[in-house]
Amino acid sequence: MQLIDVDGLNFEFPDGWQIGKYDDWSFYQNQFKRMKIGIKALGLIAVDPSKTAWLIEVKDYRINRRTKPSDLSEEIAHKVFDTLAAIIPSKIHATNTTEKQLARAVSASHELRIVLHLEQPKNPSALFPRAINPANVQQKMRKLLKPVDAHPMVVDMSSMRELQRKVS
Numbered sequence: 001m002q003l004i005d006v007d008g009l010n011f012e013f014p015d016g017w018q019i020g021k022y023d024d025w026s027f028y029q030n031q032f033k034r035m036k037i038g039i040k041a042l043g044l045i046a047v048d049p050s051k052t053a054w055l056i057e058v059k060d061y062r063i064n065r066r067t068k069p070s071d072l073s074e075e076i077a078h079k080v081f082d083t084l085a086a087i088i089p090s091k092i093h094a095t096n097t098t099e100k101q102l103a104r105a106v107s108a109s110h111e112l113r114i115v116l117h118l119e120q121p122k123n124p125s126a127l128f129p130r131a132i133n134p135a136n137v138q139q140k141m142r143k144l145l146k147p148v149d150a151h152p153m154v155v156d157m158s159s160m161r162e163l164q165r166k167v168s
Helices: 024-028 072-093 097-107 134-145
Strands: 004-005 007-013 019-022 044-047 052-058 110-119 154-157
Touching: 007 052, 019 097, 019 154, 024 044, 024 072, 024 097, 044 097, 072 097, 072 110, 072 134, 110 134
Parallel strands: 052 110, 110 154
Antiparallel strands: 004 007, 019 044, 044 052
16 A cells, blocks of 8 residues: 555555655646646645546545635636646656656546545534535536546545555
């Protein structure tokens, strides 16, 4: 198993998957995001052995609630578009071999899936309410991302559905 930490959540992927913490990529940090103000990045990129590329954004509001005024689904769509726009240049121009290989694997994928991993307080309180309805976010993501993935997923640790990974 391969383990990768994203903002304190440990994602465990089976062997044979190619995974990378995209928002930490040297290509993204030092080249791509400097092209224009406002370029965003998804948290994780993974490619499974069946050549499905998984673009994963991680949001953990269990301790720090969401304070951004923008709509979460629009924020995810923005990050998906910007991340996808960076894949072709990174497969050609990235100086880090691992980044270049993962960008090439994403480009060669047969399917593209979008996942929002959303953690919220299990027992909402006045201080930490459960303010985001995952079903509403998923429905809005479907509309915004239909050409990319007609069935994006919103999951948390207790509802990973058919995903072949664990989060702790």
